[in-house]
Amino acid sequence: MNFRILHTDGNARVCTLTLERGTLHTPVFMPVGTMGAVKAMSPNELKDAGAQIILCNTYHLYLRPGEETVAEAGGLHKFINWDRPILTDSGGFQVFSLSPLRKISEEGVTFKSHINGSTHFIGPQRAMEIQRALGSDIVMAFDECTPYPSTYEYTLKSLNLTTTWAKTCLLNSSKTQTLFAIVQGGTYKDLRIESAKQLIDLNFEGYAVGGVSVGEPKEIMHEIIRYIPSELPKDKPRYLMGVGFPEDILEAVEAGFDMFDCVIPTRTARHGTLLTSAGRVIIGNSRFRRDHTPLDLECGCYTCQNFTKSYLNHLYKAGEILGIRLNTIHNLYFYLDFMKKIRAAIEQDRFISFKKDWLSNSYTPH
Amino acid sequence: MNFRILHTDGNARVCTLTLERGTLHTPVFMPVGTMGAVKAMSPNELKDAGAQIILCNTYHLYLRPGEETVAEAGGLHKFINWDRPILTDSGGFQVFSLSPLRKISEEGVTFKSHINGSTHFIGPQRAMEIQRALGSDIVMAFDECTPYPSTYEYTLKSLNLTTTWAKTCLLNSSKTQTLFAIVQGGTYKDLRIESAKQLIDLNFEGYAVGGVSVGEPKEIMHEIIRYIPSELPKDKPRYLMGVGFPEDILEAVEAGFDMFDCVIPTRTARHGTLLTSAGRVIIGNSRFRRDHTPLDLECGCYTCQNFTKSYLNHLYKAGEILGIRLNTIHNLYFYLDFMKKIRAAIEQDRFISFKKDWLSNSYTPH
Numbered sequence: 001m002n003f004r005i006l007h008t009d010g011n012a013r014v015c016t017l018t019l020e021r022g023t024l025h026t027p028v029f030m031p032v033g034t035m036g037a038v039k040a041m042s043p044n045e046l047k048d049a050g051a052q053i054i055l056c057n058t059y060h061l062y063l064r065p066g067e068e069t070v071a072e073a074g075g076l077h078k079f080i081n082w083d084r085p086i087l088t089d090s091g092g093f094q095v096f097s098l099s100p101l102r103k104i105s106e107e108g109v110t111f112k113s114h115i116n117g118s119t120h121f122i123g124p125q126r127a128m129e130i131q132r133a134l135g136s137d138i139v140m141a142f143d144e145c146t147p148y149p150s151t152y153e154y155t156l157k158s159l160n161l162t163t164t165w166a167k168t169c170l171l172n173s174s175k176t177q178t179l180f181a182i183v184q185g186g187t188y189k190d191l192r193i194e195s196a197k198q199l200i201d202l203n204f205e206g207y208a209v210g211g212v213s214v215g216e217p218k219e220i221m222h223e224i225i226r227y228i229p230s231e232l233p234k235d236k237p238r239y240l241m242g243v244g245f246p247e248d249i250l251e252a253v254e255a256g257f258d259m260f261d262c263v264i265p266t267r268t269a270r271h272g273t274l275l276t277s278a279g280r281v282i283i284g285n286s287r288f289r290r291d292h293t294p295l296d297l298e299c300g301c302y303t304c305q306n307f308t309k310s311y312l313n314h315l316y317k318a319g320e321i322l323g324i325r326l327n328t329i330h331n332l333y334f335y336l337d338f339m340k341k342i343r344a345a346i347e348q349d350r351f352i353s354f355k356k357d358w359l360s361n362s363y364t365p366h
Numbered sequence: 367m368n369f370r371i372l373h374t375d376g377n378a379r380v381c382t383l384t385l386e387r388g389t390l391h392t393p394v395f396m397p398v399g400t401m402g403a404v405k406a407m408s409p410n411e412l413k414d415a416g417a418q419i420i421l422c423n424t425y426h427l428y429l430r431p432g433e434e435t436v437a438e439a440g441g442l443h444k445f446i447n448w449d450r451p452i453l454t455d456s457g458g459f460q461v462f463s464l465s466p467l468r469k470i471s472e473e474g475v476t477f478k479s480h481i482n483g484s485t486h487f488i489g490p491q492r493a494m495e496i497q498r499a500l501g502s503d504i505v506m507a508f509d510e511c512t513p514y515p516s517t518y519e520y521t522l523k524s525l526n527l528t529t530t531w532a533k534t535c536l537l538n539s540s541k542t543q544t545l546f547a548i549v550q551g552g553t554y555k556d557l558r559i560e561s562a563k564q565l566i567d568l569n570f571e572g573y574a575v576g577g578v579s580v581g582e583p584k585e586i587m588h589e590i591i592r593y594i595p596s597e598l599p600k601d602k603p604r605y606l607m608g609v610g611f612p613e614d615i616l617e618a619v620e621a622g623f624d625m626f627d628c629v630i631p632t633r634t635a636r637h638g639t640l641l642t643s644a645g646r647v648i649i650g651n652s653r654f655r656r657d658h659t660p661l662d663l664e665c666g667c668y669t670c671q672n673f674t675k676s677y678l679n680h681l682y683k684a685g686e687i688l689g690i691r692l693n694t695i696h697n698l699y700f701y702l703d704f705m706k707k708i709r710a711a712i713e714q715d716r717f718i719s720f721k722k723d724w725l726s727n728s729y730t731p732h
Contacts, residue, residue: 037686042688322406
């Protein structure tokens with residue numbers, strides 16, 4: 001991996017992250033393909049929408065179809081027919097958020113499958129093995145995603161465990177994959193800084209921040225977002241996991257984050273909530289039944305170029321899969337185009353005014 | 367409309383049916399876009415699969431979004447962004463198959479919406495009005511779809527009513543739309559012939575056969591398919607409604623039918639049943655979990671060119687929309703390619719041997 005800072009505007013920065021399968025232009029948004037498919041999207045549609053990289057989940061792919069099946073297929077890229085970079089989440093977050101029963105030890109986590117209740121074990125070594133079999137370009141160290149709320153004592157113990165596991169991940173990492181560590185520490189600033197320090201000492205190729213947007217108030221999340229980047233190495237990519245709404249991304253870019261993933265654009269699309277330059281559109285609303293104009297006049301996506309709000313309203317009400325598809329295409333295009341605009345604003349040293357305009361004019365914050 | 371017979375091979379024939387929006391090459395299969403969308407497919411994917419024309423349902427579009435909304439949008443073609451021909455079913459079949467309560471009179475049918483239970487009335491005049499508002503290229507006369515089984519007496523009364531309605535449809539037809547009548551008569555050969563005679567006397571531009579594949583045994587359906595075409599004008603298109611499996615289409619083409627529609631390829635795709643040159647594939651079957659070969663090596667569709675059975679099995683098990691999409695793309699391509707092969711076989715005077723080969727080698731009949 002090669003990481004270059006091309007331009008800075010305050011702490012916001014435009015960088016390139018070069019991997020074997022392509023160069024990412026950051027700040028970058030990674031659409032989420034949990035089970036090896038970005039919901040409702042085909043690979044060519046993802047490219048049309050401007051996706052540079054997608055995220056897949058180690059936990060989900062380990063349970064189904066199993067990493068040996070994916071390895072047999074020639075790796076995840078071949079299995080899902082996606083030739084651009086893939087980042088795989090280590091499974092830590094899913095083990096903690098989806099498994100009905102789990103037992104944590106120094107070695108790892110014993111948990112029950114959310115699909116069929118069968119018992120499984122994943123520790124740092126196993127997480128690396130699975131990600132190696134999947135053949136993703138960027139792999140994440142196995143971490144404990146500290147829940148919110150947690151006590152100071154628990155959070156400290158937990159971040160130390162994450163560091164211990166991160167060491168094991170380093171020892172078991174593949175030379176052809178880029179390994180990122182995940183900073184934990186919950187809502188305690190000193191623990192966040194401690195976690196960052198411990199992991200920086202181990203010299204990873206990139207640093208992610210996990211355990212945010214897990215239920216804590218938005219102000220607390222934004223506070224973490226603001227102070228953490230300066231605690232991380234300047235010359236390495238910084239990835240804010242699982243965030244977020246456009247206003248959260250703006251906050252994080254301003255603070256110096258480079259990479260993002262979130263299910264918001266795809267999930268809200270499936271439920272009929274669309275993001276446009278004129279604000280949020282609830283497409284099932286009856287006021288769109290006879291609105292024969294495009295969803296977003298400023299948008300260049302397939303949906304906006306070819307269909308009207310009236311048709312999208314009809315498809316939504318009729319429960320047609322095509323509606324889910326057209327909504328998802330639009331929301332992903334919107335997010336990826338938003339990142340493009342962010343990069344342009346940074347390059348032109350006008351990120352702060354771009355952010356201000358965005359928040360006041362074009363987007364209704366959540 | 368201009369109809370030309372280009373080549374015959376026995377009773378099987380290759381024709382062109384020229385409409386304002388394009389020329390259909392028959393025998394033609396029309397994918398079903400019930401509510402203004404062929405389930406899971408986008409218009410460009412339909413074109414890629416080789417669709418020349420699609421069918422939409424007057425009953426469904428009348429109820430939702432309403433024909434005025436579609437007319438306001440500039441007609442159905444603009445509403446759904448499909449610039450090739452559209453045939454609309456008159457609503458007769460749906461009124462009889464979907465409405466929980468209905469009352470038939472000489473004037474038409476009073477029925478309850480299957481969506482919200484509201485009361486509606488559609489008669490022949492109204493059916494023509496709705497189809498005119500939709501702006502479809504081929505419109506169907508409003509008919510009573512005689513249920514199976516029905517008595518001889520009921521069937522006779524019913525076909526006479528269909529003829530009466532057909533006259534009203536003729537009087538209310540638009541010059542810019544092509545109007546087909548629908549032959550009824552249930553399972554009674556003399557009544558089928560009587561229905562055909564009555565409608566032929568009225569001189570329609572095309573003739574459809576309705577009320578088949580409504581629950582009668584397959585042998586009875588095939589018998590009707592075999593004797594009816596010779597009772598219909600040679601110089602006009604013959605359309606077998608709602609049929610069917612490939613083996614049914616072969617039977618009907620041999621007898622002289624030109625047009626077909628059916629939900630089988632799209633519906634079975636959504637449930638994971640795929641039609642291939644090597645027979646039927648139940649893609650959720652665990653023997654495909656590690657099958658890293660394409661679904662059909664002889665197929666040129668997007669699915670077979672880009673993905674494996676293993677991935678399709680995974681998507682099916684994971685309940686991913688992409689799985690439904692890829693399955694639908696394949697099955698529709700398979701059907702439309704099948705029609706292409708039928709046309710080529712007729713043109714080369716080898717339809718009977720093509721049919722025999724197909725039934726014995728490549729396809730497991732239902």
